[in-house]
């Protein structure tokens with residue numbers, strides 16, 4: 036690539052401008068005050084704030100029951116345990132996802148079997164799952180990728196008669212809707228993430244929601260060493276009853292400090308999603324129709340929270356995905372490659388992960404890019420991003 040001196044100068048001038056991140060958590064004084072109050076109370080581990088966060092989160096997501104966990108990966112692990120998945124079972128998962136989706140089945144000795152995704156949403160469908168089913172498939176993990184709701188009803192129609200549990204990985208999905216309800220409400224069991232890369236954050240943290248009381252009860256027990264009486268109930272009693280360990284459990288607890296942040300964040304969720312959708316609408320107005328760019332959009336059956344707003348760089352665009360990333364980086368704009376493909380990671384080379392065609396996954400992983408979207412992104416910063424995308428295509 037050759038650039039004229041004038042272009043070089045323009046590039047340098049723009050690089051001197053403040054950096055624009057791809058994502059920033061939206062946290063404020065209220066979260067700090069909530070944590071300070073927990074510290075002042077003297078009860079910092081899992082206790083009353085976790086219980087309150089669980090109740091408020093379950094109500095917000097139309098879920099029967101909610102069990103807070105240390106992160107979404109541990110919530111997925113627990114989901115598989117309570118669904119009865121074990122060594123020798125196959126679990127169909129999208130390769131096109133953060134690697135935790137594929138790793139979770141391995142924690143219970145099961146095998147992840149990769150399914151492809153559809154081009155429009157980046158999500159698995161009943162068709163891509165059907166193509167990956169094996170005689171040993173006992174569960175599928177569907178993902179609301181980047182907040183884009185998965186089309187769950189046809190997947191349940193496929194899996195329910197076969198006795199295959201449908202677990203929803205809604206790590207990125209808080210605030211997205213499916214058929215006018217919060218995502219996750221239609222699955223028997225759903226896992227959520229509160230990592231800062233997601234919209235609702237507790238630093239680290241996760242949640243398992245389920246429509247089944249028996250699963251919720253077992254998950255709540257397993258997350259704290261499978262103790263017969265919770266630590267909270269024992270510590271609040273003056274004379275604690277003796278406890279019993281009914282099976283081998285885990286320590287997957289959330290702290291009350293995190294839950295206090297989560298309660299404040301949950302109160303901000305609707306506003307956070309509305310602001311992200313306004314930002315994405317401005318990107319769409321400016322960039323839709325640009326030759327060689329394909330933008331992600333809401334599907335007909337739901338709305339995305341746009342935890343990640345991605346676009347695909349097609350051959351007609353003036354440069355490749357890598358070229359566009361470099362062009363943006365030279366102007367202080369931190370975009371990101373799209374979602375990874377787990378089947379291409381060294382962790383899974385050498386594993387037998389099924390025979391399904393993964394060509395859409397490969398195409399999306401190689402050609403998509405995530406643009407900056409965060410609550411505090413200003414109009415002029417967004418103009419800088421849009422301008423930089425447009426000039427990249429004209430090289």
Ligand SMILES: *Cc1c(COP(=O)(O)O)cnc(C)c1O
Nearest residue numbers: 106107108133135206228229230
């Ligand atoms: C972030 C993410 C996870 C992992 O969440 P943690 O809370 O970091 O464990 C799992 N699945 C998907 C799809 C994710 O995006």
